[in-house]
Amino acid sequence: MLSLLIVIQTAASLFSADTAAPVGPRVLPEGVLPEDVRLQPLKDFNGYFPFQTYQQPVTWFHRAAQVRRQLQVALGLWPMPDKTPLNPVVYGRIDRGDYTVEKVYFESYPGFFVTGNLYRPKGRSGKVPAVLSPHGHWEHGRFYDQGADAVRKQIEQGAERFEEGGRSPLQARCVQLARMGCVVFFYDMLGYADSVQIPQSLAHGFKEQRPEMNTVVDWGLFSPQAEAHLQCVMGLQTWNSIRSLDFLESLPDVDATRIGVTGASGGGTQTMILCALDPRPAVAFPAVMVSTAMQGGCTCENACLLRIDTGNVEFAALFAPKPLGMTAADDWTREMPTRGFPELKALYALLGSADNVMLKPLPQFGHNYNYVSRAAMYQWFNQHLNLGLPGPILEQDYRRLSQDEATVWDDAHPKPPGGPEFERKLLRYITESNDKKISASCGSLTQYRELVGGALEVIIGRTFEEAGHVELRQASTTDLGACRQTCGLLHNVTYGEELPVVVLQPKKPRGKAVIWADTRGKAGLFEGERPAADVRKLLDSGIGVIGLDLLFQGEFLTNGVPVTRTRLVKKDRDFAGYTWGYNRPLFAQRVHDLLTAIQYAKQSGIGQKRLALAGPDGAGVWVATAVALSRGAVTAAYVDTGGFRFGKVLDLRSVDFLPGGAKYGDVPGILALCAPVKLAVSGEGTRVPATVRARYEQANAGRSLTALSGSAPELRDAAVRYLVKATRD
Secondary structure, three states, X not given: OHHHHHHHHHHHHHOEOOOOOOOOOOOOOOOOOOOOHHHOOOOOOOOOOOOOOOOOHHHHHHHHHHHHHHHHHHOOOOOOXXXXXXXXXXXXXXXXXXXXXXXXXXXXXXXXXXXXXEEEEOOOOOOEEEEEEEOOXXXXXXXXXOOHHHHHHHXXXXXXXXXXXXXXXHHHHXXXXXXXXXXXXXXXXXXXXXXXXXXXXXXXXXXXXXXXXXXXXOOOOOOHHHHHOOOOHHHHHHHHHHHHHHHHHHOOOEEEEEEEEEEEOHHHHHHHHHHHHOOOOOEEEEEOOOOOXXXXXXXXXXXXXXXXXXXXXXXXXXXXXXXXXXXXXXXXXXXXXXOOHHHHHHHHHHOOOHHHEEEEEOXXXXXXXXXXXXXXXXXXXXXXXXXXXXXXXXXXXXXXXXXXXXXXXXOOEOOOOOOHHHHHHHHHHXXXXXXXXXXXXXXXXXXXXXXXXXHHXXXXXXXXXXXXXXXXXXXXXXXXXXXXXEEEEEEEOOOOEEEEEEEEEEOOOOOEEEEEOOOOHHHHHEEOOEEOHHHHHHHHOOOEEEEEOOOOOHHHOOOOOOEOEOOOOOXXXXXXXXXXXXXXXXXXXHHHHHHHHHHXXXXXXXXXXXXXXXXXXXXXXXXXXXXXXXXXOOOEEEEEOOOOOHHXXXXXXXXXXXXXXXXXXXXXXXXXOOOOOEEEEEOOOOOOOHHHHHHHHHOOOHHHEEEOOOOHHHHHHHHHHHHHHHXXX
16 A cells, blocks of 8 residues: 555656645545555556456346447447448459459548458359458568568478468468468558558557647647547558458458458457457457457557457457457467456357357467468368368468569559648548538437447446445544534445545435535535535535545645646557556546445435536536436536537646547537536536537427526526526425
8 A cells, every 4th residue: 555655646746736725624634545446557558458257148248239339439430430432443463373363452431542462262153251361560561571581490490381482471371261262351551561641650650749730620640639539540440441341242252141350460459359340250360469468569459448447358259159269379368278268268158159269379489370370260260161171271382472563552553642631631531520420310319319428438437327336434524503514435335436525414404415526626615614605505505515526636635736637657659548548537537436426425315306516617527427427316417618628638648638528529519418407507608509409409408408607706606596496396
């Protein structure tokens, strides 16, 4: 515990402003912090990501739906983009005797190209199986050549068989699968080989924020605005994979019911993510990637929100009960036989398909997709794509394609434009298309809640139903004459969170309460040692008032200095996904705290009859978000937005930074989800935004929406009068 205090004390000194703030009535001794799990060091991709076992299929199906939605939201695919015309170009056929190779490019988004090679078997009639093959982080990707010396060493180790074909283990699997009777599409990751519009140095090598791309309009990848709209390299690559399946399905010689996907390393990541999201693949083989350990270190394998409370083994499990094969090596997958695979095996057994999951441990080899690993994949695909070939399947040598033979672009097929202007244009197109999809969902309140509400649940990570079991501990009560003051710790047993809280109750409580959120924590309820005038007015009306220190407020601060910047994981690359792909942002955690307070108010009976929330002076957006996720537990709310918008946050370390916060209509989108709760809004001018009013009208609750305006003192007085009226019996 002492080391934890030192960590947090250091964090407070690094990320705080210079002036101390009052904490209100203390619960804990000076210098003692709440015992809250969120004060521990942040998690990163090198953590431990276990996968649990399940006792009932229905429990797993519910969890699988949650994780799949989390993937879609994190990757910018909720809602799924419209599938625009591919406009495929297939040309340059090369005949290798028993198979052919062609050059391919098509548009996953208008003007954004997927590139690769198409391998086809010869001498086959009718429709044949197909395999999608992402390459992973091998140098030059599709053009990879490990060289003569390296392949000789591989042959000595038993990892490869041929000096010529073994120089490209990536091409080798495409050739062999084509010889086995499969059409194979071997396509580029962003920035590799012929994928030139977004450079490799950016897509996979990004290190520092680019000030010229951190703008409120026309932003670039990795910027706070891109993250607020959930636009990331991993999402673009996943969309390219989905469109690559569309391309394969469109080929007249492909049997769309027999499509496999396989890749290793980063290609293994692409394989498991695609197969988790898209129902079309029939068999998957992500090699040397599925693990409870390191989750993928590249910027193209990480995204904000992606692996919070989940990980790669669970992503792979989303393919169940369809056939899933994997390999492990002397890398981060080495423990899979004892950590991860037994749980996968148990899930497949639970679903009645125990033989449909396989792990081939190859600890004698380092990170690879060598011949031994490929041989395991060939047999898996032979069995589950119903190729009917006798085993064992042995590779034969082949003549590799040179870079000139494999490349897509030439004088007749020139490279498309790329660079910063193209990057901005692409993200602008994605933003505008997403906005249209969300507008289309506004036809009914049910649709809107499913889309925007479903996204907000992922972005925040908790609803009132998931608020947990809450207990008040270390409580002490003081008689203040006009009211009773109880101080204690709200302990969320479910999540290991602990909040200093003060509860002010009238002498004759009526089961009505207001949770008062404040940027100063529970100190915001007081003027010196007495309840503030606003709070006294509520108490005089028979309404109890609950104030609490949200995370990194009040008693969470060892030196009383307010936090102005959030913590980041220790990485040498300024990429949001390394932190918020594994940890909740501070904004979301403070919403969790409000949900904990709502749960306590309901459990204890303090707010059993009527419960309202108040969010003045900068706390309004926390309150609005909690109300939107409260599912009817809240009667009314006062929200002062101050005109805040997530899309205008220009610093990844801002306490207000929220991945996805701007994508679904920003703050007005959250306010709209509060319908039909009685809601008074200030900070938005004399009228609430049109989208909020429209959703309230759809809920037949137009009269429950009130706009407040005026000076700060006038607003607080109006807010109190509103809350008294809104909680009246």
